[in-house]
Amino acid sequence: KQEVTQIPAALSVPEGENLVLNCSFTDSAIYNLQWFRQDPGKGLTSLLLIQSSQREQTSGRLNASLDKSSGRSTLYIAASQPGDSATYLCAVDGNTGKLIFGQGTTLQVKP
Amino acid sequence: EPEVTQTPSHQVTQMGQEVILRCVPISNHLYFYWYRQILGQKVEFLVSFYNNEISEKSEIFDDQFSVERPDGSNFTLKIRSTKLEDSAMYFCASSEAGQQETQYFGPGTRLLVL
Numbered sequence: 001k002q003e004v005t006q007i008p009a010a011l012s013v014p015e016g017e018n019l020v021l022n023c024s025f026t027d028s029a030i031y032n033l034q035w036f037r038q039d040p041g042k043g044l045t046s047l048l049l050i051q052s053s054q055r056e057q058t059s060g061r062l063n064a065s066l067d068k069s070s071g072r073s074t075l076y077i078a079a080s081q082p083g084d085s086a087t088y089l090c091a092v093d094g095n096t097g098k099l100i101f102g103q104g105t106t107l108q109v110k111p
Numbered sequence: 112e113p114e115v116t117q118t119p120s121h122q123v124t125q126m127g128q129e130v131i132l133r134c135v136p137i138s139n140h141l142y143f144y145w146y147r148q149i150l151g152q153k154v155e156f157l158v159s160f161y162n163n164e165i166s167e168k169s170e171i172f173d174d175q176f177s178v179e180r181p182d183g184s185n186f187t188l189k190i191r192s193t194k195l196e197d198s199a200m201y202f203c204a205s206s207e208a209g210q211q212e213t214q215y216f217g218p219g220t221r222l223l224v225l
C-alpha cells in the first residue's frame with residue numbers, strides 16, 4: 001500500500017531564504033507526482049506536476065525534483081516571501097488518477 | 112482562467128439527513144474526482160468518475176455515498192444518511208485526461224454533521 005510522508009511537518013524561515021521541502025513515497029511504481037499549495041481553510045492549488053519519466057520541473061521560483069527509484073521528491077523554493085506561507089502537499093498517482101497525499105509541510109515565512 | 116467551482120461553501124446538517132454536494136468541473140475535462148479532508152488529517156481519495164461511471168472508489172466510499180453527473184456541467188456527491196464522522200472538507204477535482212494529467216481542485220465544501 002502506497003504511503004506518502006512529508007518532512008518537516010512545519011518550517012519557519014526568514015524572508016529571502018531558499019528552502020527545501022521533502023516528500024517520500026514507499027512504492028516507486030508511480031505515474032506522476034504533484035505538488036500543491038493549500039491556504040488555511042481553502043482548496044488546493046496545483047503548483048507542479050512531474051511525470052515519472054522526468055527528473056524535475058520548474059515554475060518561477062519553484063523547482064521540483066523526482067527520484068523515482070529512491071522514492072523521493074523535493075520542492076525547492078527560492079528567495080522565499082511572506083506570501084509563500086501556506087501548507088505544501090505532495091501527492092502521487094499510481095496509475096488510475098487516484099492521488100495519495102502526504103500530510104503536508106506548513107511553511108511560515110517571516111518578514 | 113477556468114476553475115472548478117463547488118456549492119455550497121458550507122453546509123450544516125443533522126445526523127441521518129441526506130446531503131448533496133455540487134461541483135462544476137472545468138468544461139473540457141473528462142475525469143472527475145471527490146476527495147475529503149477531515150480536520151487535521153490527510154486529504155483522502157473517495158472516488159473517480161469517467162464516461163458516466165465510477166472508475167475507482169476507496170473503502171471510504173460505501174453504500175451511503177453516490178456520485179452523479181446529472182447534466183453536461185454538474186457533478187454531485189450524495190451522502191444518503193450522514194454520520195458525525197462525515198464532517199470534513201469535501202473537494203471536487205477534474206482533469207482533462209486521466210492519469211499523468213494535472214488535477215485541478217475546487218475550493219471545497221465544509222460539511223458539519225451535528
